[in-house]
Amino acid sequence: MKILAVIGSPKGKGDGYKIVQQIEEQMTKFGDATFEYLLLKDSNLELCRGCFLCVSRGVDLCPLKDDRIKIEEEIVNADGVILSSPGYVYNVSWLMKNFIDRFAYTNHRPRFFDQKVMLIANSGGAGMEETIEAMRNTFGVGPEIVDELAYVTPPWPLTGKAEAKQRKAVSKAAKRLYDSIVEGKREVPGINKYLRFKFFKNVSSLVKDYLPADYEYYEDKDEYYYDTKISIFKKIAAWFALKIGMFFMRDLSPKDSK
Ligand SMILES: Cc1cc2nc3c(=O)[nH]c(=O)nc-3n(C[C@H](O)[C@H](O)[C@H](O)COP(=O)(O)O)c2cc1C
Known part of the structure; x- marks a missing residue:
């Protein structure tokens, strides 16, 4: 199975990246899972200019000529997509917000029905629910969100107990993503x-x-x-x-x- 991990940290390989690596480590233990990392910081995805043409008249009319189409193909070719963002003042990072805006048309005209999504927010401890909430609508009602992981990454070392609890949450989330992909069914909508x-x-x-x-x-x-x-x-x-x-x-x- 193929997993595309979209990393929203402006640092690139920061705390969020390391959490996704833990997910990768777990999933590769369960079976065949290949991870591809899209570090938004290094990607060729220009800033949305707000013309609204993608929503109103069609995404082909987007004036930005960059890697959006390529990224869309990568999503289509993946079985699972992980969206990872640090919490910045109770919200996603600007890179993740731009990613969300560049796929805004999928809120109106959903696609990616065959992909399973995991959302991961990490922060010093505050605003993770809000960060996850901001990512929930990334692709509208298209793919099924199979897990949401809030992971505390303060600028100090955590106690052994807290570390163990978070590792357990990672294992559970990895298993859920893996199993849902193996099951391979489109969800019956609620x-x-x-x-x-x-x-x-x-x-x-x-x-x-x-x-x-x-x-x-x-x-x-x-x-x-x-x-x-x-x-x-x-x-x-x-x-x-x-x-x-x-x-x-x-x-x-x-x-x-x-
Ligand atoms: C601009 C900015 C705003 C932040 N806002 C919050 C916040 O509201 N709550 C919090 O707990 N941590 C906050 N943090 C801390 C980050 O969420 C934390 O350092 C996180 O581990 C960074 O993840 P990364 O290494 O993947 O970028 C903020 C950091 C920055 C740079």
Whole structure:
């Protein structure tokens, strides 16, 4: 199996990198696992300029000519993706934020359904939950997030007990990622993911003149992004939730929409 580890630390091979190396060490014990490290600090990924063309008209119109396409191919060719960021003032590093923004269109038009994702945040001890939360939407509802690891890396040595606890958490996370890849199944979406699909599909037709790329993407998708079983309960619950949500958001529709 192939794992792509995206390292968001501006230091490159800092504490976050070392945690991912521990994951690699564990996963290679379970079986065949090849790790590729994408150090964002050294990558050719320019800063998002905020033109919004990737979302509104299609990612092919992104004016930045860099390695985004190559990175996207690397994600597609991987079985698992690890996103690692240090916590900087209760958030991800600027490098990880730029990575997230450069893949913003996957929030509207998800892909990477066959990949499993692990999120890792490390900091001196504060803001790791917020850092993980900031990474949760990196690829929208595309890949399944199989584990989230918060790892304390203060500028002093930890006690043996704390070290052992963190090593155990690493082993567990590595096993979960490995097993989920071996199992190799696309997830059956929960109500939140299903509702998000229904919402985007619904909105894409309401705003088709403004977000034509979304309209085109959702036009031929009826049940979900891929073949899966959606229970009748989920369908009914999502129908009601969507009706209620759209009612409260009615003033946000384009003024020329019917
Ligand atoms: C600009 C900056 C902001 C930081 N903010 C926090 C913070 O809010 N909470 C915290 O516990 N540690 C904070 N830290 C410490 C880092 O999270 C910590 O040193 C981490 O281990 C760095 O990981 P790295 O070596 O992978 O870059 C901050 C460090 C920097 C440079």
